[in-house]
Amino acid sequence: MTPPAGDATMRPGRVLIVDDTQFNRQLLARLLQGIGHEPVEASDGRQALDRLRDLDQPPIDVILLDIVMPEMDGYDVLAALGDDAALRHLPVIVISGVDELDSVVRCLEMGAADYLPRTVDPAILEARIASSLARKRLHDAEREAVDRQAATNEVLAIMSRSAFDLQVVLDASVRAAVRLCRADYGVAYVVEGDAYRVAASAGGTDELDRWEREHTIKPGRDSVVGRVALLGEAIQIEDVQDDREYVATGQQVGGYRTIFGVPIQQDGTVSGVLALTRTEVRPFADAEKALAIGFAEQAAIGVANARLLETIDRQRGQLARFLSPQVAQLVSSPEGEALLAGHRREITAMFCDLRNFTTFSEMAEPEEVLGFLRRYHAMVGSLVVEHEGTLEHFAGDGIMVFFNDPAPQEDHAGRAVRMAVAIRERFAEVSDEWRRRGHILQVGIGIATGYATMGRIGFEGRYDYGGVGNAIILASRLSGEAEPNEILISQRTFAALDGDQATAEPAGERALKGFSRPLLVYSVQPMARAAEAS
Amino acid sequence: MDSAIDAATMANLLDITGGDQGFVDELVDTYIAEGERIVGELDAAAAAGSVPDLVRPAHSLKSSSLNVGALQLGELCRQLEHDALGGAVADPVARASEVKTAFDAARAALLDERTSR
Numbered sequence: 316m317t318p319p320a321g322d323a324t325m326r327p328g329r330v331l332i333v334d335d336t337q338f339n340r341q342l343l344a345r346l347l348q349g350i351g352h353e354p355v356e357a358s359d360g361r362q363a364l365d366r367l368r369d370l371d372q373p374p375i376d377v378i379l380l381d382i383v384m385p386e387m388d389g390y391d392v393l394a395a396l397g398d399d400a401a402l403r404h405l406p407v408i409v410i411s412g413v414d415e416l417d418s419v420v421r422c423l424e425m426g427a428a429d430y431l432p433r434t435v436d437p438a439i440l441e442a443r444i445a446s447s448l449a450r451k452r453l454h455d456a457e458r459e460a461v462d463r464q465a466a467t468n469e470v471l472a473i474m475s476r477s478a479f480d481l482q483v484v485l486d487a488s489v490r491a492a493v494r495l496c497r498a499d500y501g502v503a504y505v506v507e508g509d510a511y512r513v514a515a516s517a518g519g520t521d522e523l524d525r526w527e528r529e530h531t532i533k534p535g536r537d538s539v540v541g542r543v544a545l546l547g548e549a550i551q552i553e554d555v556q557d558d559r560e561y562v563a564t565g566q567q568v569g570g571y572r573t574i575f576g577v578p579i580q581q582d583g584t585v586s587g588v589l590a591l592t593r594t595e596v597r598p599f600a601d602a603e604k605a606l607a608i609g610f611a612e613q614a615a616i617g618v619a620n621a622r623l624l625e626t627i628d629r630q631r632g633q634l635a636r637f638l639s640p641q642v643a644q645l646v647s648s649p650e651g652e653a654l655l656a657g658h659r660r661e662i663t664a665m666f667c668d669l670r671n672f673t674t675f676s677e678m679a680e681p682e683e684v685l686g687f688l689r690r691y692h693a694m695v696g697s698l699v700v701e702h703e704g705t706l707e708h709f710a711g712d713g714i715m716v717f718f719n720d721p722a723p724q725e726d727h728a729g730r731a732v733r734m735a736v737a738i739r740e741r742f743a744e745v746s747d748e749w750r751r752r753g754h755i756l757q758v759g760i761g762i763a764t765g766y767a768t769m770g771r772i773g774f775e776g777r778y779d780y781g782g783v784g785n786a787i788i789l790a791s792r793l794s795g796e797a798e799p800n801e802i803l804i805s806q807r808t809f810a811a812l813d814g815d816q817a818t819a820e821p822a823g824e825r826a827l828k829g830f831s832r833p834l835l836v837y838s839v840q841p842m843a844r845a846a847e848a849s
Numbered sequence: 850m851d852s853a854i855d856a857a858t859m860a861n862l863l864d865i866t867g868g869d870q871g872f873v874d875e876l877v878d879t880y881i882a883e884g885e886r887i888v889g890e891l892d893a894a895a896a897a898g899s900v901p902d903l904v905r906p907a908h909s910l911k912s913s914s915l916n917v918g919a920l921q922l923g924e925l926c927r928q929l930e931h932d933a934l935g936g937a938v939a940d941p942v943a944r945a946s947e948v949k950t951a952f953d954a955a956r957a958a959l960l961d962e963r964t965s966r
């Protein structure tokens with residue numbers, strides 16, 4: 316739990332004096348001011364409750380309550396407070412004469428915290444207020460700690476649900492930081508090249524948000540974001556108007572005075588800045604600073620996860636290039652250009668995708684996901700090379716390989732089926748290991764044979780070798796149709812298998828999206844059963 | 850002759866409000882203005898013979914009177930509040946008149962003290 320800032324009993328409190336006698340209110344107000352508290356007056360119970368329930372007014376810490384009043388007396392006020400969950404915890408000190416002890420007892424039974432003699436002694440007043448104030452502050456601190464814990468849990472829950480979505484994590488962190496640190500505005504900047512760009516904000520006007528979006532900030536002493544980025548440490552400017560180096564123009568739009576900035580960093584590298592502002596000069600307390608640092612740490616994890624995901628994507632891309640030797644050869648050959656320009660040829664396409672991968676990537680640690688993808692890609696990649704397939708792409712967890720193009724292959728259907736069987740067997744070994752860690756991953760494979768237009772697809776600087784045709788779409792549909800660990804092949808692929816036909820069995824007619832009539836499909840059997848059958 | 854105002858209570862009032870005579874004078878002005886209104890309320894309740902309506906004015910005047918040192922007036926108010934709460938006030942008009950007399954004396958003493966300073 317976060318302790319309250321400073322010594323609770325030493326801070327002044329806001330005390331509501333409820334008394335129908337102006338003389339008493341005037342005297343008590345003066346005495347309260349004399350011992351450093353802020354008096355607020357109400358001349359009867361009704362007025363007092365109205366003031367306590369007015370959320371536009373600053374909150375009251377302690378109530379000094381007279382019993383005998385017109386409109387609504389002290390007992391009525393105590394009863395109303397007891398019925399109001401938002402006010403129940405407020406300490407009430409009943410003011411009474413020495414001859415009114417019966418009423419004092421009744422008030423204490425109704426929830427009053429204490430009582431004060433009618434002829435007031437400032438020393439006693441001070442002690443009683445201090446004790447009630449301490450009780451109130453303890454209650455507030457507990458409630459705040461619970462509130463903060465709940466908000467932290469909320470951000471953590473959002474993070475675990477959307478570990479890879481940096482925007483979601485930053486939005487949640489900034490929103491929670493603004494609310495719990497009692498800031499008016501909060502913003503998260505993320506490094507982009509040599510400058511910082513706004514990535515999330517909360518509490519600001521549209522104008523301020525627009526300003527932040529339109530400006531980047533470079534490390535430097537003229538702004539809080541720049542200063543935090545420069546120094547790599549948390550910085551508070553209590554009043555920007557007193558800080559000669561501070562010249563950021565965003566301040567003129569936002570009108571803020573006090574700013575607190577925290578680095579979003581991991582392993583000593585600053586990747587962003589979380590900044591909180593207040594439009595009045597009111598420095599952030601230690602507990603609030605600690606809280607903001609906590610949210611910046613969560614944002615840092617979000618940034619790190621996003622970077623990890625970029626790495627996975629990049630490696631996937633590098634892998635794909637590495638695993639397409641046929642394409643590489645083709646590009647360097649004399650007839651390559653003609654082939655790249657586009658040609659029609661019969662191919663066998665294999666599409667393979669993972670079941671449960673989305674659930675897995677959400678539940679597993681990013682490092683685990685990266686580790687798994689590395690092994691999976693390496694495994695499939697080596698089999699593609701072994702069977703001389705052409706890897707078209709890795710898209711997420713899906714892999715597309717085709718045969719008989721660009722290099723001609725007599726037995727392209729057989730190659731595709733043999734490779735699919737090898738993938739299924741090798742995948743079982745990999746998935747066993749993951750099942751032991753609690754993640755169930757299964758593969759579904761579809762294979763189809765037919766004519767497709769093959770060639771260079773894409774645009775300058777980002778070309779892929781690929782194809783367009785029914786066989787490719789059918790392979791993808793069959794992969795989606797396949798049960799976990801099943802390999803479904805099209806009738807044409809089955810027909811092209813020649814002597815290997817015993818390895819597949821009819822698996823009924825399937826209605827597939829994009830195909831006007833149901834198609835007969837075959838399911839490839841495990842090699843052991845296939846061997847028995849032959 | 851005994852003053853209607855206890856000098857020690859008055860001195861204490863000045864002391865606990867930080868020796869600010871200007872503030873104490875303001876407080877006394879409030880006491881007098883509010884006291885006149887309360888005495889009027891007591892008179893009206895007594896004339897109407899409404900004993901329960903004596904409680905609140907007596908209570909209010911009691912506490913402020915004790916704080917400015919009008920001890921005799923405070924005691925009269927305390928007794929009246931007590932009796933009225935119990936529902937037994939034999940002659941409300943006489944009791945209210947008693948309070949009025951004591952209040953007038955206290956007011957005179959407070960104003961005298963100010964002019965003789």
